[in-house]
Ligand code: B12
């Protein structure tokens with residue numbers, strides 16, 4: 219019986235650090251997706267590098283590692299450990315999809331795109347000694363059923379949140395977005411009754427995780443289907459969080475359904491209060507129907523708890539914009555907000571443009587040992603990279619300051635407990651995230667590359 223070990227890498231680890239950031243410790247859904255499509259006779263194990271030590275010496279025949287751009291360094295360290303012991307490694311995930319050639323240097327084989335169909339084939343090829351270098355889904359194939367087997371995740375100390383997918387991808391074309399790049403701006407949805415059945419099972423078995431996170435990057439790609447889904451969700455009386463485009467705010471019927479179906483936090487990428495920046499990012503949708511100001515007014519009118527996200531570093535940004543954006547977010551009583559700088563993820567139109575303009579400070583920043591979380595990897599137009607980072611950090615500190623939290627808590631109404639839990643957690647982690655290393659700092663061996 220072949221033994222297969224799946225690994226979810228952490229972002230990195232400082233010397234002496236025992237546990238990672240709490241807000242990121244959620245069930246990795248890719249493991250549940252792969253587990254459901256793993257042939258039954260395979261003995262499957264899973265280790266989450268964010269929560270536990272990886273037993274590298276435990277006998278196994280094949281290892282599967284998921285790679286995001288931020289976790290690539292750590293993933294390659296883990297792969298090196300196994301490959302040094304003669305165990306072949308398969309890698310997949312969004313970074314493997316964006317940079318298959320780089321990933322192939324650290325693995326026996328690379329899976330790009332969705333793996334529901336390719337994974338069983340890979341395992342079968344492995345058993346017959348004919349592993350290929352690359353596995354790609356057949357053009358636009360719909361991953362039949364999208365089933366998940368979460369049994370391998372049981373017993374691990376994740377946040378009590380259940381991750382569920384409604385759809386995958388996004389049809390919009392924001393310049394900086396890795397998702398639209400990986401999915402070629404396409405969007406696929408599961409049948410509503412599949413998702414509702416999964417939610418109902420959570421609600422029925424009294425799962426500790428009554429809070430559901432719909433992980434879609436944009437729940438509102440198809441407003442009509444979203445309404446159908448939310449209507450079916452109302453009787454299940456669950457609490458949920460999710461991410462959606464600004465278009466939800468211009469549809470009163472949708473806002474009403476969002477609230478009535480139990481939404482406790484809706485992340486919306488406002489990105490910038492400057493119209494010129496929105497044009498640069500390729501996000502004109504945020505200017506439509508009266509723009510962000512009107513959208514936020516509607517969200518308040520319906521009492522939708524908003525997680526507003528903003529991105530800085532576009533050409534029109536000046537130092538004053540940070541302050542005015544924080545003031546906007548506080549004045550509108552956002553439950554949460556993020557103030558990030560632009561990140562040139564590999565393969566994105568943003569990355570390609572900055573490379574053309576010779577503005578990338580590190581070409582493969584994710585592999586650079588000097589690069590740490592929150593380092594700016596490109597040359598902004600009117601600020602220095604250090605200023606951009608400092609202003610973003612100051613904006614976060616101000617948003618999570620006591621006066622801001624107290625003021626914003628007034629907008630939280632009866633959801634005070636929820637408000638304080640999430641705000642205090644984010645406040646504590648502010649300092650921990652900044653400058654966090656990518657990769658395990660105590661790991662000093664050279665990375666093992668394919669011949
Ligand atoms: C949920 C989520 C989170 C959750 C964490 C979830 C968790 N499990 O812990 C939270 C909110 C905490 C989070 C945090 C962050 N996230 Co996040 N997140 C997502 C999101 C929205 C969904 C991921 C998901 O569950 N998808 C559903 C599963 C089934 O799909 P999947 O993971 O792609 O897996 C499929 C295939 O890729 C493949 N596959 C995946 N792994 C493997 C491994 C093997 C061996 C094989 C064969 C196949 C395979 O098979 C699966 C089935 O088809 C994605 C967006 C997206 N669409 O990917 C962003 C995303 C992955 N996050 C992103 C980022 C940047 C972050 C942060 C760095 C943000 C920050 N605050 O700075 C942090 C860092 C977290 C970390 N790595 O430690 C980026 C990554 C970009 C990149 N190029 O790497 C994404 C793509 C968002 C985006 N729009 O750019 N995130």
Ligand code: SF4
Nearest residue numbers: 388390392395398435
């Ligand atoms: S709306 Fe969100 S998911 Fe869609 S392309 Fe833009 S940033 Fe990506």
